[in-house]
Amino acid sequence: MxxxxxxxxxxxxxxxxxxxxxxxxxxxxxxxxxxxxxxxxxxxxxxxxxxxxxxxxxxxxxxxxxxxxxxxxxxxxxxxxxxxxxxxxxxxxxxxxxxxxxxxxxxxxxxxxxxxxxxxxxxxxxxxxxxxxxxxxxxxxxxxxxxxxxxxxxxxxxxxxxAGTDEGELTLSGTEADLRERILENPDLLESGFTPLATERDTPAGAIDIYGEDDAGNTVVVELKRRRVGPDAVSQLRRYVDALERDLHADATLRGILVAPSVTERAQRLLGEHGLEFVSLEPTGE
Amino acid sequence: MxxxxxxxxxxxxxxxxxxxxxxxxxxxxxxxxxxxxxxxxxxxxxxxxxxxxxxxxxxxxxxxxxxxxxxxxxxxxxxxxxxxxxxxxxxxxxxxxxxxxxxxxxxxxxxxxxxxxxxxxxxxxxxxxxxxxxxxxxxxxxxxxxxxxxxxxxxxxxxxxxAGTDEGELTLSGTEADLRERILENPDLLESGFTPLATERDTPAGAIDIYGEDDAGNTVVVELKRRRVGPDAVSQLRRYVDALERDLHADATLRGILVAPSVTERAQRLLGEHGLEFVSLEPTGE
DNA sequence: TACTTGATCTCGAGA
DNA sequence: TCTCGAGGTCAAGTA
Known part of the structure; x- marks a missing residue:
């Protein structure tokens, strides 16, 4: 030894x-x-x-x-x-x-x-x-x-x-935060005429990733995911839309949009059943 | 060296x-x-x-x-x-x-x-x-x-x-599976007169942890969590109840019960808003 | 393979 | 401290 x-x-x-x-x-x-x-x-x-x-x-x-x-x-x-x-x-x-x-x-x-x-x-x-x-x-x-x-x-x-030292900082890209920044910098990526009004807007069911309105003045709830989504993300979006409807108790049309690179088939069906929409976007552009 | x-x-x-x-x-x-x-x-x-x-x-x-x-x-x-x-x-x-x-x-x-x-x-x-x-x-x-x-x-x-060998198997207890077994062995823990009919019953929105009926013959959807739950678990249960309602398109009363050790305040409120119930149970008995 | 969900999840941010 | 949701989540079971 x-x-x-x-x-x-x-x-x-x-x-x-x-x-x-x-x-x-x-x-x-x-x-x-x-x-x-x-x-x-x-x-x-x-x-x-x-x-x-x-x-x-x-x-x-x-x-x-x-x-x-x-x-x-x-x-x-x-x-x-x-x-x-x-x-x-x-x-x-x-x-x-x-x-x-x-x-x-x-x-x-x-x-x-x-x-x-x-x-x-x-x-x-x-x-x-x-x-x-x-x-x-x-x-x-x-x-x-x-x-x-x-x-x-x-x-x-x-x-x-x-016995080591490590002050090195990790820089990571391709996260949900990157997807959010990408949309805030160019809201038309979501849909032409979209206007972001707030991020992390709080509801009784949790915080909405991006809260805004479309060019017709309808309120829009946006949920972001950095990767392909399943039923859980649809539930999450639905929960926020639901909460906001109760919160605002308004008759104004409320739209919910899920933004992710892609959706599973089951999630796609759930979106349709609840009148929610999907926009395909990746966290980083080319 | x-x-x-x-x-x-x-x-x-x-x-x-x-x-x-x-x-x-x-x-x-x-x-x-x-x-x-x-x-x-x-x-x-x-x-x-x-x-x-x-x-x-x-x-x-x-x-x-x-x-x-x-x-x-x-x-x-x-x-x-x-x-x-x-x-x-x-x-x-x-x-x-x-x-x-x-x-x-x-x-x-x-x-x-x-x-x-x-x-x-x-x-x-x-x-x-x-x-x-x-x-x-x-x-x-x-x-x-x-x-x-x-x-x-x-x-x-x-x-x-x-260069090692490892054939040792890990035995783990206190999981959601343990909570399920505990209820299946003694359904009264959930509620007096509850009868489990199936586990992992499939719906268009995913699989229900325990599917059964109460002593009045009402269909019961049970979602299990091994630890304190938040809004996500409520959404999940709601999604299953929703899907089953559509699936059965029946008028029979459908109950949704969330089983976990405890629930957060926000989740508690969400449960109430959607007519869902909560039963406090831990994965393992004393 | 892809999908779905649990996990002693971990981690960070916010209240 | 607790709550809440993201994660290059991972890992297991299933179709």
Whole structure:
């Protein structure tokens, strides 16, 4: 096993196949320094909170971020198999293996954690004599809502800590906001004679993307979507048109226009049934 | 720089502060072996596809999965700042630095990639003589839709490849499916005398979660949500009730019931306006 | 493939 | 803090 630990200016520290206690110390150090911590190894994962889940043992990549986020990734999928949102408190400790004590639930882990912390208080960073008989455990918790993620490693292949900086800003185009700007700059794209009067106009059912009137003076409710739309977008538009009709309790004709690159067939039919219209437009022009 | 590369049975390979070409070779090897590959370093990220984005230089953690997924994580947030879904083709190559050739866009990178591949074809794994003047570049692309992610590293702190196995299955409870089962097993939870007749009953507006009748013989449309609901859920329920009314074109009373742990005030009002009902239920009992 | 909807959705803006 | 809607949403089930 080799490391490149030397000074605080080291931006990346890596341990390969560390003992549980060495892993624990390196991770604790990384969390302390507000570094990004990664652990790869065979582990089980338990979650309890908004829902609850259990995951049997397998090789996974765990990332602990300094903002409190935790991510558990398998070798498949874009989404983590388990996670915890930013704002959590990360904790790391060692607990006895099952051969010594069955620890299959949260309560047992709580006891083990208390013991580990008591030990750490007393013994400093002295290596645990039972190092090889200890499991590395990562825990991320938060309140509101009360949630807890527990990752128990049977085997740790690698621990890394990364101290980085990132001031880079992301610029994104092709969003619904771009579609809105495009129409506001050239209202004729929607329909000749259209006049936007407000964006985000509030109704009892929510905010209308663009509120305006056509060249005949009819009120127009416009709902924008950056991509092909289904029935949900039609419902949304209908809800706003409905609310505005009640709100204005006027007899003036009220038009609802859905603006998107395209519509599904079912959505098209729903639009017709409710007297709503569709205009094909993409978020960005060529 | 140290590594623990030795045999194919090594499950994790790590390079610290590698040269661009060493990083390229290790990553190419990892991709070839269908390992999970991670790279940490200072990089810029460009995306073009369903939308388009640019991200200025910063320290980030990049993960390439053997299923084709790519993730770029900063030190903040649960979500990756950039990504690519499973099914993409990953590629790695070196391109000249800007001091030699301005390479600020996709076209230039394409040329550099072609050159790099031509070089690889001819020279095998021989180290590039301009290793220090080369940037490591990761590229993930797919079609339908055409999308491309390009990560250019100015500096690579660590490259790792992980060969793991994961047959562990996730069991999750507290979902909408659990709420449905709970009601089907004990329909009185919804209301005394309720009889479920079908789940996922199709209408022209979509599928109804639970379709049934009350003890008076009225048709009941039930929409389930695992958590507190807003106006969107009310719209959804209304859409189904509406569609069923048209579908059955009957005069029989049709009831719509939204089942969720709780409801927002605005949604509550909308329910009332449309003659819909609410029943408070959680996905799991105590 | 495309469609439809759930999700421990996440995230940001606004009240 | 809660509400509300967008998202390069993702992922699963279905036709």
């Amino acid at each position: 080799t490391t490149s630990r030397s000074t605080q200016s080291v931006r990346a520290v890596t341990l390969e196949r560390p003992t549980s206690t060495a892993a624990r110390d390196a991770i604790a150090d990384g969390l302390e320094r507000e570094a990004l911590v990664t652990v790869f190894g065979r582990c089980t994962v338990d979650y309890e909170g908004r829902a609850s889940s259990q995951l049997a043992a397998g090789d996974r990549h765990v990332m602990l971020k300094p903002d409190g986020a935790a991510l558990v990734h398998t070798d498949e999928g874009q989404q983590p198999v388990n996670w915890q949102p930013p704002g959590c408190a990360h904790d790391v400790f060692c607990e006895p293996t099952r051969s010594e004590a069955e620890s299959d639930d949260f309560d047992k882990s709580e006891k083990a954690k208390d013991a580990a912390e008591a030990d750490a208080d007393g013994g400093g960073s002295v290596a645990d004599p039972n190092a090889d008989a200890a499991l590395l455990v990562l825990e991320s918790t938060r309140s509101t809502p009360e949630e807890r993620l527990l990752v128990r490693f049977q085997d740790v292949l690698q621990v890394s800590t990364f | 140290t590594t623990s590369r030795s045999t194919q049975s090594v499950r994790a390979v790590t390079l610290e502060r590698p040269t661009s070409t060493a990083a390229r070779d290790a990553i190419a090897d990892g991709l070839e072996r269908e390992a999970l590959v991670t790279v940490f370093g200072r990089c810029t990220v460009d995306y073009e596809g369903r939308a388009s984005s640019q991200l200025a230089a910063g320290d980030r953690h990049v993960m390439l999965k053997p299923d084709g997924a790519a993730l770029v994580h900063t030190d903040e947030g649960q979500q990756p700042v950039n990504w690519q879904p499973p099914g993409c083709a990953h590629d790695v190559f070196c391109e000249p630095t800007r001091s030699e050739a301005e390479s600020d866009d996709f076209d230039k990178s394409e040329k550099a990639k072609d050159a790099a591949e031509a070089d690889a074809d001819g020279g095998g794994s021989v180290a590039d003589p301009n290793a220090d003047a080369a940037l490591l570049v990761l590229e993930s692309t797919r079609s339908t839709p055409e999308e491309r992610l390009l990560v250019r590293f100015q500096d690579v702190l660590q490259v790792s490849t992980f």
